[in-house]
Each structure stands twice: as structure tokens, then as C-alpha cells.
Amino acid sequence: MPTEALSTAEGLVRAPLLHKGKVRELYDLGEHLLIVVTDRISAFDYVLDPAVPDKGRVLNGLSSFWFSLTGEIQPNHVVHTDAEKLGDLVAEPGKLAGRIMVAKKAKRIDIECVVRGYITGGGWRQYQQGGEVNGIRLPDGLRKNGKLEQPIFTPAGKNDIGHDEDIPFGEMARRVGLPLAEALRDKSLHLYEYGRRACERKGIILADCKFEFGLIDDEIILIDELFTPDSSRFWARENYALDVEIDSMDKEPVRSYLSGSDWDKNSPPPRLPDAVVQATTERYRDIYRRLTEGGEA
Ligand SMILES: Nc1ncnc2c1ncn2[C@@H]1O[C@H](COP(=O)(O)OP(=O)(O)OP(=O)(O)O)[C@@H](O)[C@H]1O
Ligand SMILES: [Mg+2]
Structure with missing residues (x-):
């Protein structure tokens, strides 16, 4: 497996760059979009240096794996994932192999459709403050990382500047209309259930997840x-346990390195040591293997 990290595809792609996120780059192919998943890694909202070899391939490979499995229950944007098919649009297809997705352009719905099956992270913080998550009242006495009786739908408004904001379902319905809000909620809960079961068969708990939808x-x-x-x-x-901070399957080496350093999280982060980068690459490869082993989920 190639191990050289790709920190950007700019210069390799002969198409206009539409958007550069912390990790991905979107190029305009006219009717379609070219999504390149680079090896950049972020933590605490900073992009770190250096990039993590194979991370982009793992992320793109997983998306592609799940999109093809769920295609029958929910149509998605994938056209293909073959860098060779891009022809003259790319200078060195080998460097992009495994990390691209050509997608149908959709009119994005500006809502992050979040489903939580467990109470942790931002959901746990909301619950501690007022016993609710995005306006959904939950029983008293829940413990951090506990499994919810029913998965809950906790949308966030997509915000291009700054952070996405958690909103109650009613606010989502005001923004996009009730029929669309209900359809997105039902689709999200259905997809979560699919993912949860598939991950469970591989010994992985899907605690929560986010979907984005668009219209074509x-x-x-x-x-x-x-x-x-x-x-x-x-x-x-x-690694599952109540009341603790559970190791993240992907970024744990990076998080523990940064927490153990004297970085104040308000200035450019320190460069990651080689050993941390290598350990992180291994983490990503492991997740990929665990989730995709045996083909169908
Ligand atoms: N098929 C599609 N049609 C239209 N927009 C899409 C499609 N697929 C993805 N997008 C949009 O492309 C963008 C991808 O950006 P990306 O997630 O890489 O960065 P970001 O969300 O802006 O920031 P961050 O780096 O913090 O994640 C998102 O805004 C997503 O909604
Ligand atoms: Mg994003």
C-alpha cells in the first residue's frame, strides 16, 4: 500500500476548486463534483502538520463502501470512484487513486442530520445542563456514554462560518418545511439503524453519526x-465503558499527544512526531479493515 501522504490535490487537478475544507477539496466538473479526500488531519479545529498517510483513502473507501451498501434503501450522489476515468482532468491519477469520488451535484439542504444512539459528546453536555438534547426531554439519571432507549434525531443548522448550531426539530421544520424535515428525520433514523447493526456485527458501536442530504x-x-x-x-x-472518555478509534494518538504537550489550543499546534503519525495511520487502516472485512456489512 502506498504510504506517501497527500496534503493537497491542488496542482494535480485541472478543474476549478470550488471549496477547500479542512480535509476535503471539491472541484467543479460541470454537471458533477470531484471530491478529493486528502490526508490532512484536524483536531480541536486546527489542521495539523504533517498529513497522515492513507487517511484519505480510508475515509473515501469507507464512504464508498457504505454508499454502495445503502444505495438500495437511499439514493446517493456517487457516480464513480475511479481516478483513471478522470483522464486529462488529473495530472497523476496514481496519486489520487482511492481518494476520489465523482458525485452528482445536488442542491444542498443546510441541515446536518445527526442521529444519536448513545448519550455522549455535545449531546451529553446539553443533557447535563438541562436534561434535554435539542429540545428532546430525556429521562433523569442517564450516565455518560449510556445507550438511549431510542435513537434520537438532533439536527444542526449548517453554518459556513463558525460552528453548526444545534436546533430543535421544530426549528428545522420552520427552515425547510415540515414534510421535508420529517422525511429527512425518518431517513436519518433508518440509515442510523442500518449502520448501527452493520457495525455491531463487526464489534463496533456506532454511537452517533451525521448525514447530509441534497435535492436533485x-x-x-x-x-x-x-x-x-x-x-x-x-x-x-x-473499549466501551460508562462515565469515561472512550478512546476515539481514529485520532486517539493525536489527541493524547496534543493533550500531553503544552499547546494552548489557541495558537498554531505543534508538529506531530513521526511515531504519532504512524500510529494514526495504523488506526485508520484498522478501522477500515474491521468495518469492511468480509465484504458486505
Ligand atoms: N453531492 C453534493 N452536492 C453538493 N454539495 C455537496 C455534495 N457532497 C458534499 N457537498 C458539500 O461539500 C462540502 C464539503 O466540504 P467539507 O465537509 O470538506 O468541508 P466543510 O464542511 O466546509 O468544513 P470542514 O472542513 O470543517 O468539514 C460540504 O459543504 C457538503 O455539504
Ligand atoms: Mg463537512
């Missing part, structure tokens, strides 16, 4: 990425 000719299409460590919280079953 009034049809609701699943876009962006699907069940990747960047959009989902995966816990290895063997």
Missing part, C-alpha cells in the same frame, strides 16, 4: 460522506 430534481439524495470516522463516532466494543 426534487428527489432527496444522500450526499457528502457516509459512516466515516469524520462523520460518525465509532467505539470499539472492547
